[in-house]
Amino acid sequence: MSEIIRLDNVGKHYDDFQVLQGINLSVRQGEKIVICGPSGSGKSTLIRCINRLNPHDSGTITVENQDVATKSGGDHVRREVGMVFQNFNLFPHLTVLENCTLAPMKVRGLSRKAAEELALRYLNRVHIGSQAHKKPGQLSGGQQQRVAIARALCMSPKVMLFDEPTSALDPEMVGEVLEVMTELAQDGMTMLCVTHEMGFARKVADRVVFMDAGQIVETASPAEFFDNPQHPRTRAFLSQIR
Numbered sequence: 001m002s003e004i005i006r007l008d009n010v011g012k013h014y015d016d017f018q019v020l021q022g023i024n025l026s027v028r029q030g031e032k033i034v035i036c037g038p039s040g041s042g043k044s045t046l047i048r049c050i051n052r053l054n055p056h057d058s059g060t061i062t063v064e065n066q067d068v069a070t071k072s073g074g075d076h077v078r079r080e081v082g083m084v085f086q087n088f089n090l091f092p093h094l095t096v097l098e099n100c101t102l103a104p105m106k107v108r109g110l111s112r113k114a115a116e117e118l119a120l121r122y123l124n125r126v127h128i129g130s131q132a133h134k135k136p137g138q139l140s141g142g143q144q145q146r147v148a149i150a151r152a153l154c155m156s157p158k159v160m161l162f163d164e165p166t167s168a169l170d171p172e173m174v175g176e177v178l179e180v181m182t183e184l185a186q187d188g189m190t191m192l193c194v195t196h197e198m199g200f201a202r203k204v205a206d207r208v209v210f211m212d213a214g215q216i217v218e219t220a221s222p223a224e225f226f227d228n229p230q231h232p233r234t235r236a237f238l239s240q241i242r
């Protein structure tokens with residue numbers, strides 16, 4: 001399978017604090033990778049470096065062989081990579097439908113009619129088409145996060161990045177979001193997902209990546225990762241979260 005994302009020896013620092021160090025990672029088309037690790041280990045920074053929300057400062061990140069640090073590579077990553085945040089990041093003053101049609105109209109040049117058809121198709125796919133004319137504030141957290149997923153899908157992304165998409169949700173809403181993510185995985189989407197939802201990782205991930213102190217400490221299949229973790233820091237982490 002072809003490689004979609006590649007990180008070679010990626011590093012980043014904030015002043016004298018090294019937040020990422022020597023990160024190597026390759027993501028092939030259709031792969032689902034779960035990233036986990038303690039708070040502050042650099043997971044969000046890593047995800048945000050990939051889609052250029054935060055620039056890295058050493059090493060190379062490519063998306064479909066284009067260096068994200070170049071102007072054209074940066075434009076490419078913004079067009080082709082979808083992102084879902086912990087706090088949804090929907091536009092509060094726009095309806096659900098308008099949240100989903102904005103980028104396809106602006107960036108892809110779709111007509112309003114075509115963008116609305118597309119948006120309704122994805123809103124229905126995340127089981128929320130009936131809420132299209134509401135504002136985000138009228139929806140539950142789980143519903144808002146499903147809208148955020150639909151909004152990203154409307155750009156037909158090659159890859160979806162998720163940064164703790166269920167951590168801000170009330171417990172009873174976690175399941176509906178994980179279900180939509182699982183469906184997306186089953187449809188073949190390439191996914192890079194920061195999450196501590198270990199049931200999801202076991203079921204969906206091809207590989208689990210464990211980060212600590214800005215480095216990738218261990219990468220393994222979910223079965224190996226959970227049942228036979230190799231690194232002491234991985235074992236310590238797993239014993240804390242379960």
Ligand code: ADP
Pocket residue numbers: 014017019037038039040041042043044045046
């Ligand atoms: P995680 O997502 O694993 O919790 P983050 O990538 O958010 O970790 O953060 C990693 C470390 O970088 C943390 O110690 C955090 O305080 C620090 N950090 C994140 N953003 C900034 C910033 N803009 N300036 C300075 N330090 C930051």
Ligand code: MG
Pocket residue numbers: 043044045164
């Ligand atoms: Mg984070």
